[in-house]
Each structure stands twice: as structure tokens, then as C-alpha cells.
Amino acid sequence: MKKLVIAAALAAAGPAALAQEVTLRGVSAFPEKNFQSAGFERFIQRVNAECKGQVQINYLGGGPKVMPTLEVGKALQSGVIDMLNSPGSFYTNVFPESDALKMGQIGIAEQRKNGAFAYINEIWNKKGNMYYLGRAVEGTPFHVYLTKKIDKPELNGLRLRSVSVYQDFFVTSGATPITMPPTDVFTALERGVVDGYGWPITGIFDLGWDKHTKFRVDPGFYNAEVSVLVNLTKWRSLTDAQRGCLEKQMAWLEAQHAEVYGKAVAEEIKRQEAAGIQVIKFEGPQAKQWSDRAVEAGWAGIIKNSPDTGPRLRQLLSKQ
Ligand code: 173
Numbered sequence: 001m002k003k004l005v006i007a008a009a010l011a012a013a014g015p016a017a018l019a020q021e022v023t024l025r026g027v028s029a030f031p032e033k034n035f036q037s038a039g040f041e042r043f044i045q046r047v048n049a050e051c052k053g054q055v056q057i058n059y060l061g062g063g064p065k066v067m068p069t070l071e072v073g074k075a076l077q078s079g080v081i082d083m084l085n086s087p088g089s090f091y092t093n094v095f096p097e098s099d100a101l102k103m104g105q106i107g108i109a110e111q112r113k114n115g116a117f118a119y120i121n122e123i124w125n126k127k128g129n130m131y132y133l134g135r136a137v138e139g140t141p142f143h144v145y146l147t148k149k150i151d152k153p154e155l156n157g158l159r160l161r162s163v164s165v166y167q168d169f170f171v172t173s174g175a176t177p178i179t180m181p182p183t184d185v186f187t188a189l190e191r192g193v194v195d196g197y198g199w200p201i202t203g204i205f206d207l208g209w210d211k212h213t214k215f216r217v218d219p220g221f222y223n224a225e226v227s228v229l230v231n232l233t234k235w236r237s238l239t240d241a242q243r244g245c246l247e248k249q250m251a252w253l254e255a256q257h258a259e260v261y262g263k264a265v266a267e268e269i270k271r272q273e274a275a276g277i278q279v280i281k282f283e284g285p286q287a288k289q290w291s292d293r294a295v296e297a298g299w300a301g302i303i304k305n306s307p308d309t310g311p312r313l314r315q316l317l318s319k320q
Helices: 002-013 035-050 069-078 096-103 108-114 116-128 164-172 182-190 232-237 240-254 257-274 284-305 310-317
Strands: 022-028 055-062 083-086 130-137 142-146 159-162 176-179 196-200 215-221 226-231 278-281
Touching: 022 035, 035 055, 035 083, 035 130, 035 226, 035 240, 055 240, 069 083, 069 116, 069 130, 069 226, 096 116, 096 164, 096 284, 096 310, 108 116, 108 310, 116 130, 116 232, 116 310, 130 232, 130 240, 142 164, 159 164, 159 182, 164 176, 164 196, 164 284, 182 196, 215 284, 226 232, 284 310
Parallel strands: 022 055, 022 083, 159 176, 159 196, 215 278
Antiparallel strands: 083 226, 130 226, 142 196, 142 215
């Protein structure tokens, strides 16, 4: 009798109600609990609380402990994992314009309104088999951090830890970029293999780099981007209700960005100062030269590698 009642109730509710709870395997490209993983980790907690019975995320952890940093995009594209927290700069080996997300002069809320978000998804779907679910870090500019002093906005003769984010800007400024994932930077600094590195304003304490950092160059440039992506095949296999629940929790996360990251930037600036990191601050025309060069070099690189999508990405991600 009981069985019959349940069967009738399910039949009445339609096929969606019969869908099983789905568990997604999620990975962060950054080590667990690092600044750049924290937004994603809050999102996971929220999904696992709010989407019970529909969809859950099994967090496999983050950083090279789980998989090589610069292989995360391939793992998502092929479906080895279902969900990824990563900047576009870590998966340019899937499609090079992934790096363009760092150039956003408008926030994710605006990108969702002006067509940028839809265009990003068109590219990410087609070239990466990825669904771009939303942004996990924004509002934190990148900076150059150094072990040696510079007195003009040039980087001649310096060897700097890099990834694609900084590549064109560093080369145009005269530096020699040395590509390495975040978890190799400490040893490279310790051994004097590099004279500095690129990194956002937030997070240098997570991996102990403050111990080997003497200077930060201001102003910062770009807008550090870390986003949550879902394997597209997996995304399409979910029900509307499951997708809707994930979208809803992402909206919840993004709504906190202004407050969370505004506060974090202010705190990190103070913490760097307290740690004795000196600021090399370019002002006036020198600051403009530095910032303009970053933007021009950044877009030139993206448009050269992706002439089909680069110009439209530039238009959609720039302040009008
Ligand atoms: O490794 C990096 O410097 C990088 O690409 C990045 C991007 C976003 C946030 C932090 C680091």
C-alpha cells in the first residue's frame, strides 16, 4: 500500500522528481584554503546545504596535490572532473582566449547584463566543452612583486615568475618571464631563480612568499579572475532544477563580492605594510605609462592568439 502511494506521488510529480541526486567532482586549481580557493569553498558548502537531494559537490581538493596546475582545463574538458575553480590563465592550453577574463574592466554583474557573459559562454562551450557558471574572485588587481628595487616603470634585466596573465606585459617591459605554477614560486625565490613574480594584491602570505618579497610595484593592473566552470556534457545532463539550484547559489556568492573583496584588499595592503614590504609607487605619467602598457600588451597578445574572438571580447569587457 505504502509503495503504491509513493509511486502515485512520483508519477504525479513528473519525471523531474524521479531524478537522482547527482554528485559532481570539484577541484580548485589553487591549494585548499588559499585565498583564491576560499570563494569556491564557500560556494560548495552552500550548494551542499541548499541543493540536498538534487545536486552535491564532492570537493577533491586543490592545487598540484590533486592534479598538475596547468592541466586542470584539460581535465575539465575531457570530463575527468565535473567542476573547476580556476583562472583562465591556467587553461590557455585548451583555448588561448581563456586568458582574456583577466582584462575585465567591468564586474561580473555588468558582464551578465551587457552580453559579455553570454559571449564568454558561447566560446567556452564551443572551444572548451565548458559551461562558465560564474565568478569566484573579482576586484583584486595584479601587482609586480620584487626582491630588487626599480626606479622607473621598466623591468629590464629582471627574471620574473610568470604565467600567461603577465607574459606580454612582462616581455614588453623588458623582463624575462619564467613560467611556473604558484606552488613553485617559494623555492624559486629562495634560490634566487627569479627576482620577483606577478600575483594579485591578495594571497601572497598563503604560500609564504612574504619572506622573500621586498617590494610591491603600484599601481596594480587588470582584475584577477577566478571562476567556477562545469564540464558542458555534465551540465547538459542535469535537470533544470539541478542547474537552477547551482545558478542560484552562484548568484548568492557573486552578490557578496563587493563586500568580501573590498575588505580583503584593504586588509592585505595593511598586512603587507606590517610585513615590511615597501611600495614602489609610480605616479602621474609614469603610472599611466605602466597601466596603459599592461592593457595594450595584454590585449595585443590575446588578439594575436585569437583573432576570431579577441576583438569582441575586448569590446565587451572594456568600460565604454
Ligand atoms: O598564477 C597566477 O599568477 C595567476 O594566473 C592568478 C590568476 C588569478 C588569481 C591568482 C593568480
